[in-house]
Structure formats: C-alpha cells, structure tokens
Amino acid sequence: MLNRSALLLRYKAPAVQWINDADPSPGGTSIIEEEVNRDRTVYLVSDAVAESPSEVRRWVKANWRNLFESELEGWYTEPSLWPKRTLKRFDEWFEVECHSVMIDTLGTPIEDDEASD
Numbered sequence: 001m002l003n004r005s006a007l008l009l010r011y012k013a014p015a016v017q018w019i020n021d022a023d024p025s026p027g028g029t030s031i032i033e034e035e036v037n038r039d040r041t042v043y044l045v046s047d048a049v050a051e052s053p054s055e056v057r058r059w060v061k062a063n064w065r066n067l068f069e070s071e072l073e074g075w076y077t078e079p080s081l082w083p084k085r086t087l088k089r090f091d092e093w094f095e096v097e098c099h100s101v102m103i104d105t106l107g108t109p110i111e112d113d114e115a116s117d
Helices: 013-022 047-051 053-075 087-093
Strands: 005-011 042-045 094-099
Touching: 005 047, 005 053, 013 053, 013 087, 047 053, 047 094, 053 087, 053 094, 087 094
Parallel strands: none
Antiparallel strands: 005 042, 005 094
C-alpha cells in the first residue's frame, strides 16, 4: 500500500466541447466524452487530502489553477488556445475524484522515469 491518494479529473461536456472547438487543425472527427475520460492523469496527493470531501475541496481550491493548466496543456501546448481560467470554470469542466487506497501490485521499487541520474 502506498502513502498517497489518487486524485483524478473526469471531463464534463463543456471541457470536451472546448477540446473540439479549440482544435487548431479542425476537420477531423470530434472527440467524445467517453474517449476523453478513458485514460486520465492521476495526481498523487497526501493521504490527508482524501480524508473527507471537504479536505479534497480545500486542496482543489488551493491547486485548481495548476490542475487546470496541466489538463489544458495535455491537449494544446499553445496557451493562446486556452480559455480564461477560473475556479468556476474548473468546476464546470471537471468532476474531481479522490481515491484513498492505492496498492502497488508489482513489489519492485517505484522509479521516476524523468529523474536525472
């Protein structure tokens, strides 16, 4: 068991609409909510964050901008394509999920692939 909790953002319809509308190379097939939510980024947070919905909300209120920008950058790296970022828009675009139990089933050391040697 790991001493972390997992926080995930589930995209809502307005976020998916933005992904399709902001596409700098339109003309392809539009992406749908199911596809967007199939493989999401997992944000590791302290166990204390997952203790209650109010703690999750407190943490999100302190970190929403970084979460929002990380998600936007995952779609389009050019900030000029990004919408105005507010906590209200964040709440309209994402449902926050927090999972307090994480079990490492591999039994080998966890390594940071981007850590310098």
